[in-house]
Amino acid sequence: MNAKGIAAVLIAVTIAATLFMPISNVVTGNTGTQSVVNETATADVGTAVDLDGYEVVGDSETVYYDNGSGWTTATSGTDYSFDDNSASVTALSGGSIDDGAALRVSYDYQATSGSTTTIAGLIPLFVALLILGVLAAKTMDGL
Amino acid sequence: MLDFMKMTAKSAVANARSEDRAQTNLVGLFIGLMIAAIVAIQVFIPVVNDAIASSNVSGTEATILGLLPLFAALLLLIALASPLMRRI
Numbered sequence: 001m002n003a004k005g006i007a008a009v010l011i012a013v014t015i016a017a018t019l020f021m022p023i024s025n026v027v028t029g030n031t032g033t034q035s036v037v038n039e040t041a042t043a044d045v046g047t048a049v050d051l052d053g054y055e056v057v058g059d060s061e062t063v064y065y066d067n068g069s070g071w072t073t074a075t076s077g078t079d080y081s082f083d084d085n086s087a088s089v090t091a092l093s094g095g096s097i098d099d100g101a102a103l104r105v106s107y108d109y110q111a112t113s114g115s116t117t118t119i120a121g122l123i124p125l126f127v128a129l130l131i132l133g134v135l136a137a138k139t140m141d142g143l
Numbered sequence: 144m145l146d147f148m149k150m151t152a153k154s155a156v157a158n159a160r161s162e163d164r165a166q167t168n169l170v171g172l173f174i175g176l177m178i179a180a181i182v183a184i185q186v187f188i189p190v191v192n193d194a195i196a197s198s199n200v201s202g203t204e205a206t207i208l209g210l211l212p213l214f215a216a217l218l219l220l221i222a223l224a225s226p227l228m229r230r231i
Contacts, residue, residue, distance in 0.1 A: 012170045019177040026185045054196030086197045112188060112212055119216040120188075123180055126223035130176070133227050134169065 009138045016131045024124040031112045031120045033057065038064075038104040041089065045099040048088040053109035056084040061107035063089060065097045071104065072096070176223060183219050188212040 034053070041049045043065060061082050063074040074080050079095035082088070089105055091097040112120060191211050200208060 008170070012173050015170060016173040016177070019173070023177060023180050026181050030184050030189060050197070054193050111192070112216075114213075116188070116213045116216050119213065119220055120184060123184070123216070123219060123223065126220060126227065127176070127180070130173075130223055130227055 009134065013131055013135055016127070016134070020124070020127055020131065023127050027120055027124055031117045032110075033108055034111045035106075035108050037106045039106070041103040041105060043091040043097045043099060043101040043103050045091045045093050045095075045097065048083065048086075048090045049103070051087040051089065051105055051107070053087040053107060053111075054085070055110040055113075056082070056087045057108040057110065058084055060109075061089075061105060064104040065091075066102040066104075067096070067098045068101075172226060176226075179222060180219055183215045187215050191215075 036051075036053055039051055039053075041051060043049065059076075061076075063076075063080050063082070064071045065074050065079070066072070074095070074097055076082060078092065079097050080092055081090045083090075087107065087109060089103065091099070091101070091103075097103070191208070195205065195208050
């Protein structure tokens with residue numbers, strides 16, 4: 001292998017290695033159970049407000065509201081109802097949350113489960129093996 | 144002698160071109176796989192899961208749709224595994 005070839009392999013491996021951490025972060029940040037802290041929304045009394053997550057872990061949500069006098073913890077069933085499947089919060093009429101009040105919702109949701117989590121978790125390992133494989137193969141070729 | 148030199152030079156140029164192409168392919172492969180991994184995991188899987196959660200599908204339809212993220216992850220794993228099996 002000539003100098004140009006060596007440089008190209010090193011560039012390829014550097015690109016792959018640089019992208020390894022983002023890949024690893026993307027996998028860990030989007031698979032399994034994920035926590036969302038203080039997602040903001042605006043209350044619309046009687047109407048469900050959709051949040052970013054889905055498949056929310058039962059009773060993991062905490063809703064805070066601000067009617068203009070600071071943040072207060074809302075009570076499930078009295079102030080709001082929560083749909084775990086679609087991750088939506090509905091401010092209940094007769095509750096303490098005013099229409100248009102600012103909401104902060106913290107919850108855990110199941111980004112992926114079962115085999116998908118297991119297989120997706122293997123992806124960083126395969127990326128690392130690919131980087132190692134390229135280096136090893138090129139070394140064997142006489143790098 | 145001149146013919147031999149010309150042939151050697153041509154052969155060297157051909158080898159260099161072929162090697163350049165191989166290295167370009169290697170860089171392209173890495174970049175492609177990394178982009179595919181990020182798009183599949185950060186975009187495809189959450190979007191499909193969100194769509195399933197916010198739609199009213201149930202039974203067999205929900206089961207099949209629920210398998211899509213698994214298949215995306217499998218596809219990605221195979222895409223990463225095949226160059227490994229070929230030892231690049």
